[in-house]
Amino acid sequence: MHKPQPDLPEPAHASVDSMLARKFGREVANYFSGSPLNRLGFLRADHTFLSKALRHPSTRFLLCRDLQPLIRTSEPDALAYVKYEDVKPIIGEDPYAKTEQELIDAYDSKTYVPQMIFLGVDEKDANGLEYTGKNTYKGAPYFAVDVSPKENVKDACEKLIAKVGEQGLDFAKGRVMDIKAADAAIYAAARQLLDWNARNPFCGQCGQPTMSVNGGFKRTCPPKDISYKVSNALPTTISTPANNTERPSCATRKGISNLSFPRTDPTVIMGIVNASGTKILLGRQKRWPPYWYSTLAGFAEPAESIEEAVRREVYEEAGVHVGRVVIHSTQPWPYPANLMIGAVGQATPAGETIDLGHDPELDDARWFDFDEVRHALRVGTSGLDESAGQEYTEGGLRLPPSTAIANQLITSVVNGFVSGEAKM
Amino acid sequence: MHKPQPDLPEPAHASVDSMLARKFGREVANYFSGSPLNRLGFLRADHTFLSKALRHPSTRFLLCRDLQPLIRTSEPDALAYVKYEDVKPIIGEDPYAKTEQELIDAYDSKTYVPQMIFLGVDEKDANGLEYTGKNTYKGAPYFAVDVSPKENVKDACEKLIAKVGEQGLDFAKGRVMDIKAADAAIYAAARQLLDWNARNPFCGQCGQPTMSVNGGFKRTCPPKDISYKVSNALPTTISTPANNTERPSCATRKGISNLSFPRTDPTVIMGIVNASGTKILLGRQKRWPPYWYSTLAGFAEPAESIEEAVRREVYEEAGVHVGRVVIHSTQPWPYPANLMIGAVGQATPAGETIDLGHDPELDDARWFDFDEVRHALRVGTSGLDESAGQEYTEGGLRLPPSTAIANQLITSVVNGFVSGEAKM
Incomplete structure (x- = not known):
């Protein structure tokens, strides 16, 4: 079949006339670029912001199953979103209730946590969340959630997948190259970050399990693991006391390591x-x-x-x-x-x-x-x-x-x- | 102190006059680019080539200790090289004598292998190695060798370091930003690849130790490990027979995974x-x-x-x-x-x-x-x-x-x- 090709994106600000544009021409905006969201990356470690963003009425959740997004048929196809009440049975009441440090201190490698990504806010949504950090930011928050049915959330994921199916929505198949341009850019971020987290459950430096922080944009190698004594101790160290949850030192914990950040x-x-x-x-x-x-x-x-x-x-x-x-x-x-x-x-x-x-x-x-x-x-x-x-x-x-x-x-x-x- | 700044590199071919250069101007070549070496990346998995390259009289070995290169004082400073006979006590007679598959089959995570990088060949050296693969290639091969004194090669590394010290050579200190441009580009490749290998001794996907292949440009997650039974078995699996050296499956072994390749x-x-x-x-x-x-x-x-x-x-x-x-x-x-x-x-x-x-x-x-x-x-x-x-x-x-x-x-x-x- 020969499909109509979706439009290319219009990057924010880049279409403004300028001396640079007159001399070198208009910027070419390629498919998968041109996201309408402001990532607000500097708020990713602010759990108070993420917690409010999660539960705001304007917030949209993009569901991905095995990295494929939930879509709605239109001309061209578009991403479909669900609300907080839909994903609550999967992600829990508020995964951002505690600070990152508290979550790291309580790390348990045996507990499955469905991966979430904070994608940014749509500032054009007049009903968006207003949040004051160092400045005031306003917009409708977007999250991606991995709803691949597995572990302790298998049933909850299957229920939600059945529910959206009844609404006529379905997960895309194959490479997603024919949804509208703005949605393609949002999905590109969701896919790449969900995939990066899934490919890197272990630390390349020390081999121990890592945990997702910073709204899905960082993985950290926690110094302790509640399940360390039963899961990861080497045979030579399993004679250590059962309450010893401290893991061996890891170079990624000193200073900043690129291994902690997404790979491109x-x-x-x-x-x-x-x-x-x-x-x-x-x-x-x-x-x-x-x-x-x-x-x-x-x-x-x-x-x-x-x-x-x-x-x-x-x-x-x-x-x-x-x-x-x-x-x-x-x-x-x-x-x-x-x-x-x-x-x-x-x-x-x-x-x-x-x-x-x-x-x-x-x-x-x-x-x-x-x-x-x-x-x-x-x-x-x-x-x-x-x-x-x-x-x-x-x-x-x-x-x-x-x-x-x-x-x-x-x-x-x-x-x-x-x-x-x-x-x- | 105010140091004289080294010249910028001249990239091969880019100075040739062309319509593109006349329209957009001459290419800006930045420091750390402009390597004089042809990487011949398609020969990295050819152990016969690497074995010949290793032992050719024209071959040069760049020593790095804790990622710092051996240098010679001049105006500006330059990299210093040693010969095969110098590094043989560290790297052994011929680490490329066997095929990669044979080395993977014999993988033992407990054996320390000093990291080597095949950097490419200098085609301007008239006395270089001539090798015929799919085409014929000629040039002086360049390797980088990690001579940080440790494990079973500690003594051999210390001896070589003492020897080059007696020749008035020393390892650079701090960031290397003042050696001549062509050498800076060679060192940049050596440093980045030695460092990538050192940062990634474990597989991010499965947490098991990995091994360096492809002349230092790839890390693979071997399916077997001679030391698996004593080093990496989880407590629940140590009751498996002592001759069971098979490791759990890993997604990086199916198809091509970006985790196997250097990160930039x-x-x-x-x-x-x-x-x-x-x-x-x-x-x-x-x-x-x-x-x-x-x-x-x-x-x-x-x-x-x-x-x-x-x-x-x-x-x-x-x-x-x-x-x-x-x-x-x-x-x-x-x-x-x-x-x-x-x-x-x-x-x-x-x-x-x-x-x-x-x-x-x-x-x-x-x-x-x-x-x-x-x-x-x-x-x-x-x-x-x-x-x-x-x-x-x-x-x-x-x-x-x-x-x-x-x-x-x-x-x-x-x-x-x-x-x-x-x-x-």
């Missing part, structure tokens, strides 16, 4: 133009549909600039040598934790020969004339699992949809990013 | 210009010397674009609302694992009022006239722990040195990035 993996994705500015380098993977090509991409490695990562990846995957690299725009990509950094680069005159032999990740890579690409942008864009549009003729080039930064880079390049007067 | 934390750093294009926003932290200011900076969060991260951080730290954001250049920063993404943004006309109250990280933030900043760039740049230059007058603005991307952003802004004809 920077990746590069690049539109590479030949030296004369007339062709673009595109590649394809074996598992993609026939004739479907996209820009090259790959993970940035430690201790290289993004510009170097672009040159290295293009060399590794296609054997092409790239000179100047300009960064174009970026896109959050919550599968599972990528930050796509989109760039445009130009091959050196002597470096245009394609060689797939270094790192055989690609099935093919080719230089495409801008005219062929322009035609494909009109008639051949679609998601990987969708058919091309009605105007597409079998055998023609197929390209990713506008929700992919690859499409934005390709469009920018054939519209004169390198060779013409066109701005960024 | 994207950060934003930004030169923010006022709406009329005449002033730049700079801030300072309490622990900095008096009058020392820099651009604002902070970690990107999950599921936001870099452009959004810039707007969020400037709002959080200074209360200023930013419109269009253009990404300028990037800098690897191996303390411990940052990727600095440098951007220029312009405040909205109604959003210029500074408010430090949201997230009180800054001691001060102010709008500075370009003229004052131009003067400070001439007479007041230095590292944080150095005195300003001789021409500096007490009370004047002080700024970071040219090795900091902050300096490059500030320079670009006052030279007309936003308001003039100047290119990127």
